[in-house]
Each structure stands twice: as structure tokens, then as C-alpha cells.
Amino acid sequence: MDTEQRLQKVEELKRGLKSRQALFTKAKSQSEAAVKASFIVAEDVAKSAWPFTEGEFIKNCMLKVCDAVCPDKRQLFLNVSLSRNTVAERVDQLSTNLKQQLVGKGKDFIAYSLAVDESTDTSDIAQLSIFIRGVDSSLCITEEFLGLRSMHGTTTGQDLYEEVSRCVNEMGLPWEKLVGLTTDGAPAMCGHRSGLVARIRERMREENVTGELTAYHCIIHQESLCGKALKMEHVMSTITRAVNFIRPKGLNHRQFKALLGELDTEYGDLPYHTEVRWLSQGKVLKRCFELREEICLFMESKGKDTTELRDETFLCEMAFLCDITSHLNVLNLQLSSLTCTVQ
Incomplete structure (x- = not known):
């Protein structure tokens, strides 16, 4: 090839390379959009407490709408994976991310309080719900669901304390920053010797915490008693x-x-x-x-x-x-x- 032919060949190769790069970039952006869309749908499915299999039903509806409105975009909708396993995986990833965010916020808490409630579900399994409210140095308040613990055995004060303690330790929350505890007023919660409140106070003494733990009675149960x-x-x-x-x-x-x-x-x-x-x-x-x-x-x-x-x-x-x-x-x-x- 002479010089001119070489220059033409180089320009041709460049155009081919750019075309392939553009195709790869477009495919990558489409893939990212499909994954993001699956996360959005999985979040709504979880918030609505629907079965994970509803993702496939939603996708079928999306495809029918696409065929009527924008049939040329059908492949983009087909790329959105909403199978039962995918939705379950997305929800699990969202849960893990939320937990990581809460752990990060918990490191900045200057004080926090817990709310604990134990109830039995339809299968007669005790479920212990734990909520947290924390405040940082900027007085920004964070209120979140800390954990749900299934208790298949007894639900004594010691059992409740072990579950709450395990949940607090997993989140890396220091006991010296615990200032309040709200319970439903049950004997296993408020017993003077072996209740949850008494055992947490004992744990705080073991940790040499000088502050006093303030225990609250659930306001809804107080209303019931006042009624x-x-x-x-x-x-x-x-x-x-x-x-x-x-x-x-x-x-x-x-x-x-x-x-x-x-x-x-x-x-x-x-x-x-x-x-x-x-x-x-x-x-x-x-x-x-x-x-x-x-x-x-x-x-x-x-x-x-x-x-x-x-x-x-x-x-x-x-x-x-x-x-x-x-x-x-x-x-x-x-x-x-x-x-x-x-x-």
C-alpha cells in the first residue's frame, strides 16, 4: 500500500473500532438499566408484601403494554429479569444494603434507644421485633427497624435478652450509648429480677456504664389500661x-x-x-x-x-x-x- 492507501485503511479500522466500542457501551448501559429496573420492581414487590412470583406477572403486563405503545422497545423490556429467584435475590441485596447503611449511621450515634415487642404469628412462632431510634452530633434522628427474631422455644426474659443483645452486638452499637428501652409491659419484659429491662441494666453495669437506662411502657398499652x-x-x-x-x-x-x-x-x-x-x-x-x-x-x-x-x-x-x-x-x-x- 502506498501512503494514501495506508491512511485510508487506518481511518477504516478506527471507524470499525469506534462502532464496536459504541455497541459495547450501548449494551452495557442497557444492561445497567435492566438491572436497575429489576431492583425498582423488586423493592415495590417487597414493600407491598406480594409474593416474589408476582415479578413474572408484572413483566408480562409490561410486555403487553410495550407491544401496544412501543413495540420497537420490546427487547429492552425482555432484558429486565423478574423471575422469582431474581426478585428474591434483589430483595436480599436491598436488605443487606439497608443494614450496611444503618451500621454506618450507628457509628455516629451519640445516643440511641430501643423499642421491643414480642408477639406470636399465625404459625404459633414467637416473633421479636426490635426498633431503634438514634441521634448523631448534628441532632439528626434516625428511626429504623433493627431486626426481627424468630423464637421457636421459650420466651423468658433471658431468651429475650439474648436475642436483643445479639442484635445490638451485630450492629456494633455500644452499650454505653443506650439511654432508653420501650417494651409492651409484659412480665418477661419488665420483670424486676429476670425481665428484659432488668437484664439489660445488669449488662450495662457489667460494662461500667454510668448513665441510667430509662424504661418506657408502650403508649398504646397505657391507653388500654387508662381506658x-x-x-x-x-x-x-x-x-x-x-x-x-x-x-x-x-x-x-x-x-x-x-x-x-x-x-x-x-x-x-x-x-x-x-x-x-x-x-x-x-x-x-x-x-x-x-x-x-x-x-x-x-x-x-x-x-x-x-x-x-x-x-x-x-x-x-x-x-x-x-x-x-x-x-x-x-x-x-x-x-x-x-x-x-x-x-
Whole structure:
């Protein structure tokens, strides 16, 4: 080749190299975008508490939308892996990353407190939930879910202490910076000698911690105890009898709903109240107070005595209890939102 031919050949090779590099860069960016997309979907699946197999269903929906909107981009959507194993792996990686971030933040805490609650799931296995609230030197507060420990054996104060201690040590949190502990008030938690609080205080003495550990009682359980001292059982029992007369019986329920429709009321039905769902009490009281006239009319048409429901003193007590439970329900929902989270 002469000089000119050599220069042309060099330019041709350069263009071929740049073309291959551009193709590789494009493929790499597409691969990174596909992985990022799979992480985004896996996070939403975890937050929604859906089965990991839902990833495949979501991908099928995405492909159908792609075929209708942008069929030329179908391959990009096909590159997003959302199989059950992939979603499980992504969720595990997200969990590990969040834990690493929390460990990093924990090193900057100047003080932290723990909240511990033990309950039994549907398979009769005790689950110990541990939450942490820490503050750094800049007064930035971090509130996170620290750990969930399954307890297949006993749930004594010693067992609870061992799980909490193991969780604190794994996170590298110093005992001397622990200033508060909130429990649900159960004997295994608050026992003076062998409860969780007593054993953590003993551990802090062994670590030569000079500060005093402040133990708190769960505010929701405090409300439950205070509620028993209000002497308002007669109000709730009367309302419960009225609701149970209307809701469980199919004919009465249908007729009551028809009556509300004829009167064009704001609400079309009454909710149930159960002791397990503590938020239902406030909802039932509020609805019954707003439909008190309609309830009395319906019960009177069935020959039931409504003297107590029309009593002025009873209505005042019912209104008071309705307002109190409404405020407490709002507070409890705010507290629950602070401690949740697959969330």
C-alpha cells in the first residue's frame, strides 16, 4: 500500500473500532438499566408484601403494554429479569444494603434507644421485633427497624435478652450509648429480677456504664389500661348490642341499609366492632353517633327499647368517648406509621 492507501485503511479500522466500542457501551448501559429496573420492581414487590412470583406477572403486563405503545422497545423490556429467584435475590441485596447503611449511621450515634415487642404469628412462632431510634452530633434522628427474631422455644426474659443483645452486638452499637428501652409491659419484659429491662441494666453495669437506662411502657398499652379506668363500659356495651342486632342478621341488615338509602344519609352501613381490631372501636362509635336517630328508628320499628340510646346523659357520654377514641386512633396510626416497614 502506498501512503494514501495506508491512511485510508487506518481511518477504516478506527471507524470499525469506534462502532464496536459504541455497541459495547450501548449494551452495557442497557444492561445497567435492566438491572436497575429489576431492583425498582423488586423493592415495590417487597414493600407491598406480594409474593416474589408476582415479578413474572408484572413483566408480562409490561410486555403487553410495550407491544401496544412501543413495540420497537420490546427487547429492552425482555432484558429486565423478574423471575422469582431474581426478585428474591434483589430483595436480599436491598436488605443487606439497608443494614450496611444503618451500621454506618450507628457509628455516629451519640445516643440511641430501643423499642421491643414480642408477639406470636399465625404459625404459633414467637416473633421479636426490635426498633431503634438514634441521634448523631448534628441532632439528626434516625428511626429504623433493627431486626426481627424468630423464637421457636421459650420466651423468658433471658431468651429475650439474648436475642436483643445479639442484635445490638451485630450492629456494633455500644452499650454505653443506650439511654432508653420501650417494651409492651409484659412480665418477661419488665420483670424486676429476670425481665428484659432488668437484664439489660445488669449488662450495662457489667460494662461500667454510668448513665441510667430509662424504661418506657408502650403508649398504646397505657391507653388500654387508662381506658379500663374510664368506667365507660356501659356505653360500648350498649352500642355493641345495637350493632349486633343489626349486622349479624341478614334480614335486619338489609332492611337497615334500605332505610338509610330512603333517608338519603351520608353513610350507607354500620361497621363491625371486634376486640382484636382496636381501631374498630372508635370507628363504630363515630358511625353510631352520626346515625343515632336512624338506629333508634329502626330498632323501634322492630319493637326494641331505645330509652337508653335517647337518654341525654348517655348521648353526652357517647359523644365524649367518641371524641377521645377518635383522637387516640389518629395518634396510634401515626405511631404505627413510624414503626412500620417492609415497608
